[in-house]
Amino acid sequence: MDTLATWHQILEQRDPARLGEILAEDCVFLSPVVHTPQEGRELTTFYLTGAMHVFNDSFHYVKEVVSGDHAVLEFVCDMDGIVVNGVDILTFDASGKITEFKVMVRPLKAVNLLHARMKAMLEQLAS
Numbered sequence: 001m002d003t004l005a006t007w008h009q010i011l012e013q014r015d016p017a018r019l020g021e022i023l024a025e026d027c028v029f030l031s032p033v034v035h036t037p038q039e040g041r042e043l044t045t046f047y048l049t050g051a052m053h054v055f056n057d058s059f060h061y062v063k064e065v066v067s068g069d070h071a072v073l074e075f076v077c078d079m080d081g082i083v084v085n086g087v088d089i090l091t092f093d094a095s096g097k098i099t100e101f102k103v104m105v106r107p108l109k110a111v112n113l114l115h116a117r118m119k120a121m122l123e124q125l126a127s
Contacts, residue, residue, distance in 0.1 A: 071092075
């Protein structure tokens, strides 16, 4: 399975329905704004779906480093004139599915903006 190629397709098509293809059932999502790990495919899908709605068309990866069972994807996105810069750190199991999806974001202004937008989006998706 070429998980990264599928991940890029999901993002390009903005199709979170396909996340089940690449996320392990016990996947853990680590958010830059939620201090506890979000455990399971369902919660990981929920957070990634929210992020797909929050990030706009300027979102793109600028670097990709893959080594063994891990990948680090650096991204950039302009949100209201604030450049959001971050990394998605992925860990894969033996079958190629994502077991951990960690997001780190900088600078602080971007973290605060992302926190507010994600909170609103997740509340909307949950209702």
